[in-house]
Every structure is written in C-alpha cells, then in structure tokens.
Amino acid sequence: MICCKECLDLLSDYIDGDLDPQTRADLEEHFQDCPPCIAFLNTFKTSTDLCRETLRQVDVPEVVQRKMKEFVDQQKQKKGQFDPLAD
Amino acid sequence: MSFTQNKETKEAEEALVREFQAGDLTAYDKIAEIYQKKIYALSFNMTRNAMDAQDVTQEVLLTLFKKAHTFQGKSAFSSWVYRITLNATYMKLRSKKKEPNVSLEDLLPSYNGSGYQQEKIQDWSENTESLLFANETREVIQKAVDQLPEKEKVVFILRDGEGLSTEKVSDVLELTIPAVKSRLHRARLFLRKKLSPYFEEYHSRRKKK
Numbered sequence: 001m002i003c004c005k006e007c008l009d010l011l012s013d014y015i016d017g018d019l020d021p022q023t024r025a026d027l028e029e030h031f032q033d034c035p036p037c038i039a040f041l042n043t044f045k046t047s048t049d050l051c052r053e054t055l056r057q058v059d060v061p062e063v064v065q066r067k068m069k070e071f072v073d074q075q076k077q078k079k080g081q082f083d084p085l086a087d
Numbered sequence: 088m089s090f091t092q093n094k095e096t097k098e099a100e101e102a103l104v105r106e107f108q109a110g111d112l113t114a115y116d117k118i119a120e121i122y123q124k125k126i127y128a129l130s131f132n133m134t135r136n137a138m139d140a141q142d143v144t145q146e147v148l149l150t151l152f153k154k155a156h157t158f159q160g161k162s163a164f165s166s167w168v169y170r171i172t173l174n175a176t177y178m179k180l181r182s183k184k185k186e187p188n189v190s191l192e193d194l195l196p197s198y199n200g201s202g203y204q205q206e207k208i209q210d211w212s213e214n215t216e217s218l219l220f221a222n223e224t225r226e227v228i229q230k231a232v233d234q235l236p237e238k239e240k241v242v243f244i245l246r247d248g249e250g251l252s253t254e255k256v257s258d259v260l261e262l263t264i265p266a267v268k269s270r271l272h273r274a275r276l277f278l279r280k281k282l283s284p285y286f287e288e289y290h291s292r293r294k295k296k
Contacts, residue, residue, distance in 0.1 A: 004155030012272040018253075036204060040196075042212035047279040047286065048247065050218060054228040055248030058128040064141050065123070071145055072119045075152045077114045 002030050007037050015045050093252075100164050102259070108156050118155075119148055122165075125249065126172045132244045143175045146272055152177075158226045163259055168210045169249075173241065179223055191236050191273060194280040211290035218289060231281045242267055243274035 007030045013019050022053055031038050060068075106114035126147045131140035149170050157168055197205050218224045219281065235243060245256045246267070257267045 003198075004204040005196075005198045005202045007105055008204065009272070010194050011242075012268065019092070021155070023276060035118050036208055038207070039208040039210035039212075040204065042210050043208065043283065043286070044275065044279050046212035046215050047282050048275050050178065050284075050286075051228050051232065051243075051275075051278050052247040054225050055128075055232070055244060056250070057225065058131050059164075060124050060127045060139065060144075064127065064137075067141070068144060069121070070122055072148060072152075073117060075149065076115065079112060079152075 001033075002026050003032075004034065004037055007031075007034070008040060011041060013039075015048065051062050092236070097163050097165070104155060104164050108128060110157075115152060115155075118151060122151070123148070128245065129169065129249055130174050130176045130179075132229075132232070132248050133173075133241070134179055135233055136179075139176075139179045143172065143179060144176050147172050163242070163255075166255070166259045169245070169251075173259075177238060188264055191239065191277050194277045195273065195279075196276065209287050211286045213290070213291070214293060215286065224285075225274070227285050228278075228282065231278055234281065235277060238275065239270045239274040242270040243278075246271050247275075 007027055010019065010023065010027055014024065019027065031041065100118075103114045103117050103121075107118060123144060126142045127140050131137065132142035134140060134143075147168070151168065177228060186249060199205055222231050232243065233242065241260065241264075242256060245251050246253065251259070253264055253267050253271075256262070258272075260267070262270075
C-alpha cells in the first residue's frame with residue numbers, strides 16, 4: 001500500500017494520464033482509504049484546470065493584431081526593395 | 088493532439104519556412120499568422136504586461152523575418168520560435184525590478200514520520216466553473232503564477248498555458264523529461280496551495296447563499 005507522500009508525488013502523472021495501469025490501481029486503492037488525499041486530488045485537479053483555462057484566455061488585442069499586420073507588411077515592402085536574405 | 092497531427096503540423100510549418108527561405112513572401116504572412124498569438128500569449132503570461140508582450144511579439148516577428156534563412160532544422164521550427172520568444176521575454180524581465188519569489192519549499196505538502204500528510208484540507212473543488220468568468224479570479228491566478236520561481240514558471244506556462252507536450256517542453260528548454268515533469272508538478276502544488284485560501288472563501292460564500 002502506498003503512503004500519502006507517494007500518492008501526492010504521483011498526482012500530476014495521474015491527472016495527465018501518464019501512469020501505468022498497476023501504479024494507477026495502487027493509487028486508486030490508496031484514495032479509497034484516505035479521504036484527505038481525495039480532497040487533495042480534487043482541489044489539485046480543480047486548481048490546475050482553473051489556472052490552465054485562465055492562461056489560455058489570453059487573446060491578442062485587436063489593436064496589436066492591426067499593428068503586427070502593418071509591421072509584417074512593412075517588412076515585406078522593405079524586402080521587395082532589398083534582399084534581406086543577404087543580411 | 089496526437090503524434091501524427093504533430094508530425095503533419097511540423098512538416099507543414101517547415102515547408103512554409105523553406106518557401107520563405109526561397110523568397111516566397113506570402114509564406115512569411117502565414118508563419119506570422121500561425122505564431123503571432125502563441126508568441127503574444129507566452130510573453131504576456133510570463134510578463135503580465137500587454138506593452139511588453141506587444142514589443143516581444145514585434146521583435147520576434149522581425150527576428151523570424153531576418154533570421155529564418157539561418158534556421159537549419161536541427162530541432163522543430165516551433166521550438167526555435169519558442170526559444171527566441173523566451174529570450175526576448177527574459178531581456179524584458181531583466182530590465183525590471185521583480186518582487187521576490189515566495190519560497191516554493193514552504194508551500195509543498197508536509198508529512199509526519201509515517202508519511203501521512205498533515206494539511207487540514209477543505210474540499211472546495213465543487214461548483215467552481217463560474218470562477219472562470221470572474222476578472223478577480225483571473226488576476227488572483229495570474230499573480231500566483233507570477234510568484235512561481237522562474238524555473239517552475241516557464242515549464243508551467245509552456246506545458247499548461249501553451250498546451251505543449253512534455254516532450255516539446257523538454258525540447259524547447261533543453262531539459263530532460265523527468266526534470267520537466269518534476270518542475271511542472273512542483274508548480275501545480277505551489278499554485279494549489281497558494282490559491283486555496285481564495286477558492287475556500289469562494290466556496291464558503293457560495294454555500295451560505
């Protein structure tokens with residue numbers, strides 16, 4: 001039977017689906033007998049999900065998109081006049 | 088994303104790079120379009136500053152324009168772009184005074200002699216979906232990510248923020264797979280502990296309603 005420390009060390013691999021079937025079964029056996037580790041797992045997973053979603057909400061503001069488009073076009077125009085590959 | 092898709096994307100991107108290297112300017116448009124959002128998001132999550140993220144994006148697009156012909160394909164093109172983005176971001180961060188990081192060790196789980204964890208845990212994990220739509224939550228989370236030590240922060244942002252695979256992060260940062268996994272896990276443990284008081288309070292407020 002694995003202890004709480006071993007259990008918490010494996011949580012990222014567990015939620016990412018990276019554990020082999022035997023280790024996964026050992027971990028789930030531990031969860032059955034250990035409510036604090038279940039609570040830890042639930043809060044760990046939820047906090048990871050919320051952080052992930054928050055980081056992925058970043059959008060490029062429209063004004064930046066427009067500026068970048070202008071910038072890209074400028075570079076291309078310059079390249080039309082010179083040969084930047086000779087840079 | 089499956090390995091096959093990754094491989095197809097990688098080949099399509101490298102075909103674009105070859106076209107650009109051969110002088111096809113429309114290929115550069117496509118490269119800029121594919122990477123603009125990734126560069127901006129990575130830089131914004133690292134700096135939490137829109138102006139810095141904009142500067143970094145422009146600088147990286149310029150570097151890609153000027154240096155794409157030096158790309159030799161020893162590693163994936165995308166890994167090269169992420170490395171250039173991180174270098175430009177670190178240059179920005181270096182010029183700024185940073186708040187001292189919170190000690191990561193203090194926020195890792197603690198155990199008694201028999202290996203039992205010692206934290207008193209309230210399970211606040213139910214009904215947290217609405218948290219995602221609150222600006223306050225976003226700020227609290229971004230601030231906590233910002234307090235991560237640099238080594239853990241960059242792994243966490245690339246893996247969970249940009250959604251790169253463990254293998255890809257290991258390629259970009261030139262770290263072993265176990266090192267990437269260990270840093271990612273420590274980052275997630277830190278964030279859980281750091282954010283727990285906020286989520287607990289939210290949970291009890293909801294229960295009272």
